Amino acid sequence: MSASVNQNYLKLNESYLFAEIARRIREWQSAHPELSSQLIRMGIGDVTRPLPKTVVDAMVKAAQEMGVAETFRGYGPEQGYDFLKTAIQSYYKKFGVELALDEIFISDGAKSDLGNILDLFDENNTVLVTDPVYPVYVDTNMMSGRKIIYAMSSEENGFLPLPAPEYRADIIYLCSPNNPTGAVYDREGLTKWVRFAQENNAILLFDAAYECFVTGDLPHSIYEIPGARDVAIEFCSFSKKAGFTGTRCGYTIVPDTLKRDGASLNKMWLRRQTTKFNGVSYITQRGAEAVFTESGEREIEENLQYYRDNAAIITETMDRLHIYYTGGKNSPYIWLKCPSDMDSWSFFDKLLNEAYVVGTPGAGFGKSGEKFFRLTAFSTHENTREAMARFEKLVQSMSL
Known part of the structure; x- marks a missing residue:
């Protein structure tokens, strides 16, 4: 007799979405150690503001x-x-x-x-x-x-x-x-x-x-x-x-x-x-x-508004570039259509390699996300502005 495993686990993808993203980032950093300090993460939905x-x-x-x-x-x-x-x-x-x-x-x-x-x-x-x-x-x-x-x-x-x-x-x-x-x-x-x-x-x-x-x-x-x-x-x-x-x-x-x-x-x-x-x-x-x-709610609202302001920076960039998106108005997530009809992992690699910005490929969330991409507002104002400036420059170069 021996213990049997739950066979359903063997049907799961070997790598959780964010583990795969982390792997690709590590490979990029190993290949480009001189650029690592310029990397801006706009992918995983972790907050950056401290506790109130x-x-x-x-x-x-x-x-x-x-x-x-x-x-x-x-x-x-x-x-x-x-x-x-x-x-x-x-x-x-x-x-x-x-x-x-x-x-x-x-x-x-x-x-x-x-x-x-x-x-x-x-x-x-x-x-x-x-x-x-x-x-x-x-x-x-x-x-x-x-x-x-x-x-x-x-x-x-x-x-x-x-x-x-x-x-x-x-x-x-x-x-x-x-x-x-x-x-x-x-x-x-x-x-x-x-x-x-x-x-x-x-x-x-x-x-x-x-x-x-x-x-x-x-x-x-x-x-x-x-x-x-x-x-x-x-x-x-x-x-x-x-x-x-x-x-x-x-x-x-x-x-x-x-x-x-x-x-x-x-x-x-x-x-x-x-x-x-x-x-x-x-x-x-x-x-x-x-x-x-009362004080907690006031301080929390300040943090939420900080993220809303970041979302506005992102959506304003999408509007200027005429890129379709959802979110950003009542959500910290902006779900955008990949430029030039790219698939989401290809756009992930391009954004990483040419703009040093990390987002989340939509394909990781299912078939309907294949040509879409997620950015988050959970960053600093400075990094959000810089990331969107790089994003805009990249997209404009793709249309030339």
Whole structure:
């Protein structure tokens, strides 16, 4: 007898998208060590602004509490402390969404919860993802052996596919504002998906990691849509909102009313988390709580505006060059059509080798991304301006 491996892992691509990008950058740096200092990274979606002062102060205070017997805390509740859940509850009220505390689960980030939530569902379920797609949605389901179907997007639908009769799926992933395309569903679009889920007894897994970039009347939460509580689970993160990419904190909302096969998914998720997860640190959760204070929100808005200004620099460049794109207005991502009808990996190499700028090839996000490219606004103003100046010069030379 010997241990058998999960054969589904052998079906995955050997290299995760960003690992392949890193490999190509290393090869370029080895070949051009004298140019390495000029490299500008506009690809991976990591933030560059530091944690807001209010958040840091709250974490320092919490750390000091941990060093005093009277205020020391050991194991906390796996689903999160009520003080943070209450702050999130108040935040959602701004959108007209009422949540019970037991519907909010604190985690170490949306990415892990998006994969872990699959523990609640049968491996024979069919999964629908939009293409282009955040790779985690696909890879985590491939690891479990589920059938995956795709709702294709394009210029024609503004990279916002809508339900169609042929999409017979049990689990549906939606991300709005979308990663990688930056496209954002309006209320009408999300209402169509909620109704589709209701009609097909499907579950919507709604990734709202970038909701903090939404402005105007566009939805921040799927629960702003009537009926969503009976079909949707929402995932959100402090990573982009407050710079927690290295601090790790997020939350998942599972409504009490959400049931399948007579079972409460809220209770199932609670059972799963109390068994497999020991919770987020007290220090981190105090920092996350500070995100929703008056000073925290003011400081965070300054950081978000900094990234919005970077996005404007990028979109203004695309407008001057008459390049089609989505995103940038309510998203930190700009999804652009590759110049001269190039495929995305060829354009990646050209941009790297001739402009010393790194982006993300759209092909890494699915078939619909083959001739598209993602740039991010998570950089400094100086690097963004310089990168776009190089980008513009390169594109202009390509058209001569």
